Amino acid sequence: MNRRHILAMVVGAALLVPGCTGTGGSSKGADAKAADDPSKVTGTIKVLTVRTDLVQDGTMKKYAAQFNKTYPKVKVEFEALTNYEAEVKIRMNTENYGDVLLIPAVIKKDDYPKFFASLGTQEERSKKYRFTDFTTVDGKVYGQSPVGVSPGFVYNKRVWKEAGVTDWPTTPAQFLQDLKAIKAKTDAIPYYTNFSAGWTLTSWTYVNGSVHCDPKATDKLAAGDPWAQGADLRVGDTLLYDTVKSGLIEKDPTTSNWEESKPRTAKGEIATQWLGTWAIVQFQDAAKKAGVNPDDIGFMPFPAQVDGKFCAVVSPDYNQAVNVHSEHKEAARAWIDWFTDKSTYAKDNLAISPLKNAPLPEVMKPYEDAGVKFIEVDDSKGAQVKNIDNQSEIGIYAPEYRQNLVDLARGARKGDLDGFLADLSKRWTEARKTVGS
Numbered sequence: 001m002n003r004r005h006i007l008a009m010v011v012g013a014a015l016l017v018p019g020c021t022g023t024g025g026s027s028k029g030a031d032a033k034a035a036d037d038p039s040k041v042t043g044t045i046k047v048l049t050v051r052t053d054l055v056q057d058g059t060m061k062k063y064a065a066q067f068n069k070t071y072p073k074v075k076v077e078f079e080a081l082t083n084y085e086a087e088v089k090i091r092m093n094t095e096n097y098g099d100v101l102l103i104p105a106v107i108k109k110d111d112y113p114k115f116f117a118s119l120g121t122q123e124e125r126s127k128k129y130r131f132t133d134f135t136t137v138d139g140k141v142y143g144q145s146p147v148g149v150s151p152g153f154v155y156n157k158r159v160w161k162e163a164g165v166t167d168w169p170t171t172p173a174q175f176l177q178d179l180k181a182i183k184a185k186t187d188a189i190p191y192y193t194n195f196s197a198g199w200t201l202t203s204w205t206y207v208n209g210s211v212h213c214d215p216k217a218t219d220k221l222a223a224g225d226p227w228a229q230g231a232d233l234r235v236g237d238t239l240l241y242d243t244v245k246s247g248l249i250e251k252d253p254t255t256s257n258w259e260e261s262k263p264r265t266a267k268g269e270i271a272t273q274w275l276g277t278w279a280i281v282q283f284q285d286a287a288k289k290a291g292v293n294p295d296d297i298g299f300m301p302f303p304a305q306v307d308g309k310f311c312a313v314v315s316p317d318y319n320q321a322v323n324v325h326s327e328h329k330e331a332a333r334a335w336i337d338w339f340t341d342k343s344t345y346a347k348d349n350l351a352i353s354p355l356k357n358a359p360l361p362e363v364m365k366p367y368e369d370a371g372v373k374f375i376e377v378d379d380s381k382g383a384q385v386k387n388i389d390n391q392s393e394i395g396i397y398a399p400e401y402r403q404n405l406v407d408l409a410r411g412a413r414k415g416d417l418d419g420f421l422a423d424l425s426k427r428w429t430e431a432r433k434t435v436g437s
Contacts, residue, residue, distance in 0.1 A: 035330050041071050043331040049080050100322060112135060113137055117324050143319030143320060144354065146317070148316055148352035149278050151312070153302075164185065176239075179246070195403060207235065207236035208377070211304045213311035227428070237421065241409045265297070314374050316354065384435065392427040404420075
């Protein structure tokens with residue numbers, strides 16, 4: 001569940017895996033229209049999901065039971081896939097890839113109409129929902145995320161307080177000083193990289209937009225150098241490097257353990273991790289299981305401010321879509337609409353609702369109290385960024401380059417930070433010229 005949940009966040013921000021766009025798609029396109037009368041919608045639909053945990057514990061069945069109170073003639077079957085991306089990639093070479101599925105990273109945005117049925121126009125859907133631009137092609141929307149996520153530091157408030165830190169740091173330099181205070185005054189590991197898991201490090205790409213509170217941050221990736229002086233990714237990567245270089249992380253990152261990091265953070269053995277809102281409920285659950293106070297788990301924004309305010313980017317999780325080949329498009333559309341609008345999924349996961357008029361979850365109240373500004377980064381240039389990233393072979397949404405960065409900072413790799421980032425800049429710039437800006 002956990003790896004897939006963070007992958008969901010990653011893919012929501014438009015990760016692209018090279019090599020395949022599938023062959024099962026239709027060039028004609030289709031619409032999945034909303035039902036006029038729920039009592040007349042019929043059919044058995046298969047819903048593909050990454051949430052193996054919720055299928056195994058019966059939670060998804062409970063959602064389906066609630067759904068059937070509105071749509072009594074629709075039977076919902078779930079299939080949870082452990083290695084979702086790899087398995088669905090293969091299935092999409094056929095027409096049989098479920099009725100409702102999560103849009104895989106491997107599918108290019110321009111190809112969405114070949115594989116998914118339209119949910120309506122962006123003009124109309126954007127009035128009600130967030131994130132519509134992430135799945136819009138030629139004015140039509142092809143997917144809808146049931147939740148929004150925001151990156152940030154999951155931290156143990158008790159440990160930070162024991163170190164004498166009660167206010168969120170407002171600059172990278174202050175953040176480092178706070179971690180040093182934790183190291184000096186407590187027994188906790190100040191920062192945990194979760195290096196071995198790898199995918200956890202991809203969260204650092206989502207500083208993009210937060211540092212300068214810039215809704216057009218993706219445009220700048222498409223047209224500029226992500227590692228130029230002062231650029232968001234350079235600021236984030238430099239902070240990660242300095243944290244490791246200063247010895248403020250686990251003793252041996254290669255033996256880090258994601259699952260163990262949750263109860264260890266809850267108990268105060270680990271002070272801080274850069275993850276996302278999706279992780280909060282998991283760390284609080286770990287606290288309950290460990291018999292410690294779940295309220296010790298806090299969440300803080302990246303240490304940067306604009307005009308005295310923190311900024312936090314909100315992005316979609318995996319987007320649900322209707323298979324263009326489904327024989328029950330109306331029923332499939334009904335499930336997506338109900339799951340997004342009426343289910344308690346977002347609330348149950350302490351997540352940000354995709355509904356524009358919905359309040360923030362209670363767990364985000366400290367953000368509201370602190371006046372954190374939430375922004376949604378325009379994804380209209382997202383496909384271009386993916387192409388540049390693909391061509392450069394850097395992988396800003398993959399773990400390897402930041403694992404290399406951590407290795408560099410801890411002395412397991414030769415070189416220096418400026419040289420490392422200069423190489424990334426060169427590769428990105430050359431790829432951008434090839435792809436076109």
